[in-house]
Amino acid sequence: MDIEDETRFREFVGARSKALLQTAYLLTGDWEHSRDLVQGALASLARRWGQLTDPQRAEAYARKAVYHAHIDKTRRLAWRRERTTAAVPETPSPDADPADTVANREEVMAALRRLPPGQRAVVVLRYFEDRSDAEIAEVLGIAPGTVRSQHHKALKALRVTVSPNSTREAEVA
Missing domain, CATH: 1.10.10.10 (Winged helix-like DNA-binding domain superfamily/Winged helix DNA-binding domain)
Incomplete structure (x- = not known):
């Protein structure tokens, strides 16, 4: 990845990682697992960044990677009969x-x-x-x-x- 691509990628991560993390949390209910999903999706996106010149395609790729990684991980956990648990953080409305x-x-x-x-x-x-x-x-x-x-x-x-x-x-x- 050249310097220009790296700069664009860093800007993308800064702009979209919070939204990706929120989506991942809604899927998993676990902030740590969500961070892992997003990190994996962004690592996969980084490998293909040069091929994805349109920011909308890049975001679609990252979101798809998050969803597929979650589904794959859930299937593996079910197969091994492991269950993750996490407390939902409290953010009450006033x-x-x-x-x-x-x-x-x-x-x-x-x-x-x-x-x-x-x-x-x-x-x-x-x-x-x-x-x-x-x-x-x-x-x-x-x-x-x-x-x-x-x-x-x-x-x-x-x-x-x-x-x-x-x-x-x-x-x-």
């Missing part, structure tokens, strides 16, 4: 009862963690990144019909596990 806000967030995060990785990725892309079926299909490398099917199954599971009186910030459907 107008809500802090106990309710934290409880609702924990309830939603726990429900998301129980979803299979593909369904969880679809939910995060749809509700937290506001992506269309076509965009989700492109990011995950699956058919739009599969996106709709995964979305339907995920919402069905979430409706069973998330209480209907959760606050707005905890709503995913």
